[in-house]
Amino acid sequence: SGPPSKCASPGARFETLGQRRRLSSGNMEDAIENLRKTVKKAIEKAEAQVDAKRAETQEVAKRVQRSRQELAVEEDLLEQDRQELFQQQEELRCQQEEVSRLREEVDGRGLFGCCSRPKTRVDPAEEGSLRDPNADHIVEMHSAGESDGQ
Numbered sequence: 001s002g003p004p005s006k007c008a009s010p011g012a013r014f015e016t017l018g019q020r021r022r023l024s025s026g027n028m029e030d031a032i033e034n035l036r037k038t039v040k041k042a043i044e045k046a047e048a049q050v051d052a053k054r055a056e057t058q059e060v061a062k063r064v065q066r067s068r069q070e071l072a073v074e075e076d077l078l079e080q081d082r083q084e085l086f087q088q089q090e091e092l093r094c095q096q097e098e099v100s101r102l103r104e105e106v107d108g109r110g111l112f113g114c115c116s117r118p119k120t121r122v123d124p125a126e127e128g129s130l131r132d133p134n135a136d137h138i139v140e141m142h143s144a145g146e147s148d149g150q
Helices: 010-107 124-130 136-148
Strands: none
Touching: none
16 A cells, blocks of 8 residues: 555545535524524514604604694684684774864864863754744743843
8 A cells, every 4th residue: 555645535525525515504504593583583683663753753743733732722813812802993094083073063063162161063954843932932031131230
């Protein structure tokens, strides 16, 4: 027998490949199982994050809805205040017109205008019914008394 050959026998080589395949398939099964576990953990983590974001989004949506409702109430109150202000402005305008009318009436009477009887507009047909029937008699008596005393 000669020196040992550096080349393995063809049968020995196949045994080594078979052993490798068996080891490889065992390692691949382990690797696939590890990969499945990793993917499962990643999916669970992603689902948890999605659930957390969903809950957060729902809370934000509730706050937005409450804010919208509050704004609607405030808009209604603001509209009521605006209508009330408009009515008050109209009342003020009417009061200012009345004051202006009264000023014109008072200014036309002179210094003691506030103490005198207001000017009234009388229809000439009603003029006789507004007069005191004794007024002419009083004026005549007063005039007669002055002429007797002179």
